[in-house]
Amino acid sequence: MIRQVLLLLVFITGLSMSYATGKDKRPNVILILTDDQGSIDMNCYGATDLYTPNMDALAQSGVQFNQFYVAAPVCSPSRASMLTGQNPHKAGLPGNASSQEGHEGMPGQKTTIAEIMKANGYQTAHIGKWHIGYTPETMPLGQGFDYSFGHMGGCIDNYSHFFYWNGPNRHDLWENGEEVWHDGQYFGDLMADKARQYIEEHKNKPFFMYYAINMPHYPLQPKGKWRQHYEHLEMPRCDYAAFVSTIDEYIGNLMATLEEQGIRDNTIVILQSDHGHSNETRTFGGGGSAGPYRGSKFSLFEGGIRVPAIISYPKKIKQQQQRNQMALNIDWLPTIADYCDIQSLPKDVEGKSLRTVIDKNSKSQHQQFIWKSGGSWAIRQGDWKLLGYPQDNSGKGQLDPDKDLLFLVNLKTDSTEMKNLLPLFPDKAEALKAEYLKWEYASIDDIPVKRQTFKHKAIGKDIQLTKAPHPKYKGKGASALIDGEAGTRFHNDGYWLGFEGNDAELVIDFETTITANEITVGAMHHPEAWIFYPEYIEVSWSADGESYSPALKQVIDEPQQRQVYARGRFSIQQEDIHARYLKIKIKNTGTCPNWHNGKGNTCWMFIDEVTVN
Secondary structure (H helix, E strand, O other), rough: HHHHHHHHHHHHHHHHHHHHOOOOOOOOOEEEEOOOOOOOHHHHHOOOOOOOOOHHHHHOOOOOEEEEEEEOOOOOHHHHHHHHOOHHHHHHOOOOOOOOOOOOOOOOOOOOHHHHHHHOOOOOEEEEOOOOOOOOOOOOOOOOOOOOEEOOOOOOOOOOEOOOOOOOOOOEEEEEEEEEOOOOOOHHHHHHHHHHHHHHEEEHOOOOEEEEEOOOOOOOOOOOOHHOOOOOOOHHHHHHHHHHHHHHHHHHHHHHHHHHHOOOOEEEEEEEEEOOOOOOOHHHOOOOOOOOOOOOOOOOOHHHHEEEEEEEEOOOOOOEEEEEEEHHHHHHHHHHHOOOHHHHHHHOOOOOOOHHHOOOHHOOOOOOEEEEEEEEEEEEEEOOEEEEOOOOOOOOOOOOOOOOEEEEEEOOOOOOOOOOOOOOOOHHHHHHHHHHHHOOOOOHHHHOOOOEEOOOOOOOOOEEEEEEEHHOOOOOHHHHHHHOEEOOOOOOOOOEEEEEEOEEEEEEEEEEEEEEEEEEEEEEEEEHHHHHOOOOEEEEEOOOOEEOOEEEEEEEEOOOOOOOOOOEEEEEEEEEEEEEEHHHHHHHEOOOOOOOOOOOOOOEEEEEEEEEE
């Protein structure tokens, strides 16, 4: 109720301004978001093999940012932060939302830029990808948009409009909250047509359009003419490049529509990517480029969070400008409000207006920013940046699983982040670590500690997995479970084995009869990454490897603080067991629990050191 009253007051203020001038000349705003576009993947950002004349022209018509960051290196939290002007944790969506209908995402009580614009007399439209909630209150019409057309999940096939890679196959195309069918019609063309139509029908009153293009995110389905244009490139760069030029063509069409309708000069156009390029299997392992920067999607190295970003407003912003100040996607909300003469914003907006940076080339509005995503975190202060549990799947370098758990860089002297400066500047690392711990979403558990080691009877023995882990998270293989070293906080460090929906079962052969009375399994609970403790563990034993004893079972309780990261070690104790073989089963919960925003979806289980004493 309080939120509604505040928005009503802002709305009345906006109307009063409009009536006082006699004619509403406030600018239109189009916020274009591309999906998984690499840090340098425009010609104007340094790509030499891409044809992007319309993006380049947009950059020439305004300001191009060269140190622009997103608040998260993955889709949903990046979008939530941009729409609310808050970091993803404050926005209530630190990880990806579910792509299944009926599942919540960003809380409906969060105030979005669309709600603010609407309260100030703007018409509001969403076109394209959503992926921050799949219930009526968390879909676009529940978050401030008058009109919406697009898909609600993370990705769709561009012809059938089905979300296909996590079955069962689900159709996902909606207009104004109702499912619609456009079988066989290319989704990019559908988006472009809806955008053009909306502009033509709403040009006489100020409008805000969030144009969330679902490209070049997988599946790589560019237009045929662009496939031919790039046929000289190798896969996957060729299809990725063709997809980028497909986007470029749509942006050119959009700008032409603004010109035809006579509203280009009074329209703010913003363009950015939601985060770095993908190296996922579904995009054939790559295609995008971060140029000199390390990292990609999911990583807090520069290649995962530094993105191309442009703003153009011919009526008030000078052309052919470059800005090297640090800026963030959470800044668009207050920046747009500034240019649109909206005076009142929610108190919890963390972004800063970039208007003085844009108009006067003033210093950065941010001397410090903190990221936290998955098991990793980073803090940037000035030119210094400290990463905790850094991850890099771009293949540009190796991270020592022990020495690089804290990784210090100076972006002024080395923006490639290839060398860890921690040994040279330990005091700077300590100072940044202390600053990080002041953040309300930080935890002392986020700070890396020396890897835990164990001595037990199974080290070096033969171990066989009768149920295989997911190939992406098989780590160092089954032997990692009995090597005497525990995994770190991050599930992808090679010491953890990951199981997607299925159980784990292993057999240890001690070669001779041993005596044991305690078997312990390490496990992870990380709801943000859809990882949960096992349901239970079972142990049975055998003298010959064929006939096993009845299983002992230990049920594992859910942590009291459900949403908080945790690691645990769970034991079965028994009077002395005399056996050569031990069989251990770890039961996956299978699906995310009902309290989780991914409820009903397949969940993950990660296990590490199995000790026998």
